[in-house]
Amino acid sequence: MEPANRHLIYVTRDVNTQLSAQFNARGWEVEVAASARDARRALRSDAAAGGLLDLSSRFDSHEIIALEPCLTRPNVGWVAATAPGQMQESALRRLVLDYCYDYITMPYEAPRIVDSVGHAYGMVVLGARDEEEDEPPAHTGEGEMVGSCEAMRMLFRMIRKVAMTDAPVFVSGESGTGKELTSVAIHERSARRAAPFVAINCGAIPTHLLQSELFGYERGAFTGAHQRKIGRIEAAHGGTLFLDEIGDLPLESQASLLRFLQEGRIERLGGHESIAVDVRVISATHIDMQRAMAEGRFRADLYHRLCVLQIDEPPLRARGKDIELLARHMLERFRKDGTHRLRGFSADAIAALHNYAWPGNVRELINRVRRAIVMSEGRHITAHDLELAEYVEIAPVSLAQAREAAERQVIEVALLRHRGRYGDAAQELGISRVTLYRLLSSHGMRDIHPEPGDQRLSS
Template sequence: MSQLATNKHISQETSRKVLYVHLAPGDNIATCLKDWQVVQANSVNEAQLALDSNRFQVALAHIGKLNDKQRGDLERLVENAPPLNWIALIEPEYLNNDITNELIYDYFFDYYTLPLKDKAPYLCATLGHAWGLGRLREQEDDLRRYREECQMVGASPAIRLVFSQIRKVAGVDATVLITGSSGTGKELIARAIHQRSQRCKGPFVALNCGALPENLIQAELFGHEKGAFTGAHCRKIGRIEAAGGGTLFLDEIGDLPLSLQVNLLRFLQEETIERLGGNETLYIDARVIAATHRNLEAEIREGVFREDLYYRLNVLSIEVPDLKEREGDIELLANFFFRKFTEGRHHRVRGFSRRAIAAMNCHDWPGNVREMINRVRKAIVMSENRLITAADLGLGGTQDQVVPTLEEARNLAERQAIRRSLKKTGNNVSLAAKLLGVSRVTLYRLMEKHQLANVR
């Protein structure tokens, strides 16, 4: 079995490693890299072993003339390797081959022609530059993973206010109501609250109240005893009981049937439940966080949501802004999801074109962050370009998505402000006018101008 060779001519102080994949006949340049710890592999299989057992920021590959199988093996090696910068070494005569040129263009950070002669110092400088970029990428990935874990993605005033509210709410063991449009990330905010609370070591149990038929929600929430109903062959612990010591997240609480709202209210008041079909009273210590895209105050007036339950849930509240209201966050989020979906994989795409960024900034994002995730993920897979275009994102050509005029921007800002004030006040025009600092007559005129009636 062949062994991986390691260059011994290195300073004891150096810690920079480079993988040298020597696939073509010719001079071995490992001895030229005196300030590097060189791990040499003489085949793709040996290179894979080296990648499995070492951590590299940069790699050299002497590719020479490759047949179809060798080229395919090298491509798979690079694609499956952890993120690192590859530098090609090749004889000049092989650069006349279009397939080889495409291979270098698609997969390599840089290339040098052989023999090196007096170019060795320049190669070492390029290696150092690539190694440094790799370290920066690694640090950024660590920071990104931390942000992803904490769900702290965004820099706009609107989302920074939400982050501030998360920190405040997390320290208080009370029920929380999170409101906002679909796709804005309400469950992520609930998880962030849980992760920062004293209950962080306990379970986080989620239930979508709108995803189950009415006859199943009670059993899911409160559990059931064996024989409680047809098909109940054994005892089942409900979501409330499973969340003991932790947090229960009730998504789309506005979809909870009116007949079950009284049962949830009793748990919030007394912190006790009874399993369906049982008579044992169980004390459950669980914090409840609820979320909805509905206007619960309007639903109270319509008689489809209990007012007493609303006030029990709305002890603390967080309103999540729509993506279009998060000025400056769209590009940041797009790059965040791009890195998330490409990390550890090789893709032809390297990011977004400036026209794609402009198109995203002009898009209204009715599906909010969930829509962005879908568009970015699809574009990464389907794009045949080096940079994702507006068309790849399904946003059409960018010629029609130019910077809006001042009049258009003013109208958009007015619509957003009116919608938010009406939503916050439950369509009470007098209160909304006070929030906006205008008269009722002016607000009515603006509502007519922007064709806004009741906002939900």
């Protein structure tokens, strides 16, 4: 029996009613999209869907370019319907090869294409299940663990494995890669998840205060100690203690921490009572620990106590397609910070995202996207909005992306030169005003409002 409530996005200029009826009979809810804008509206949900792209209805090249972002959506399984000989066109051949699970050439039997779309939909559902298995638990904080590249899948598998034990974990990686998020994920998957997760940045606390922050103190232990204070280690009893930037821990505190790890007991400053504390320790740093030990800045015996299990955080520049995935995720998350509605990232912005080295990793990406959301003046975030304009020309882009970016730029310059007068801009570009409106619409550059008295848009 066919599953109910499957969603089909049928992109066509000429609806085949018999084909739609076949889909309805097989349990599909058909939504027809006659343009790129209609397709984007139909794709607002992240739920799995089937997609039928009717290329035989002859979309023009600008509409095909505008449809391309819809075809990249990972939650839709696309199948193309083509006219005889249409696959001889290199642009359409690349489109089908890059984004479609299958294609069928007319004339075709309706059951055949319904089966093909059903297969594409099934593959999308299977992929979504694999991603769910690889996903860590939900997280709070400035960023979230988002990714589907092999490096992140390996990280998610490591998180699941180490969460099942109680051994100390050492998380290494560059600044901004999400070491604390990984530590939270381990805690939330462990048997200690109902107990506290306590974090302390060993490099952010002055040396003379670090001992009291870690171990606490009794009333009268020093000037200003008017009452007892519980330290971070004791506050994490039963849960997880996260020691961030452990490489910056002073040698004096390293000795005290080593003694706690060996004995499982602490003494508050100014106290004489030995207190048993049960915590799981996760530590992290961005520095080269082997070099720190060789230079005498970090005790080797403490390092080996902390580094029973090790996890390496991948830098953002090594995460490939995840860079764009993260950027879009952050746009959705912080979209409300902007003063106008954004449609996404321009082609030059995508190129710059992939070409930039990201020394600040995910933290830098979040900051650049948030700033661009506020500062952007167009409907798309550009490389200039991300302050990465100098990384566009040398970035690897497809011919379609380069053509789209160049076309947008020429139109924008013409409109600026003529102060938004569509007729004058169209004349300079050598096209009709109707064609200019259509180009603006296909590029998502603005909502189209015809000038008073202009009746030609009805064509």
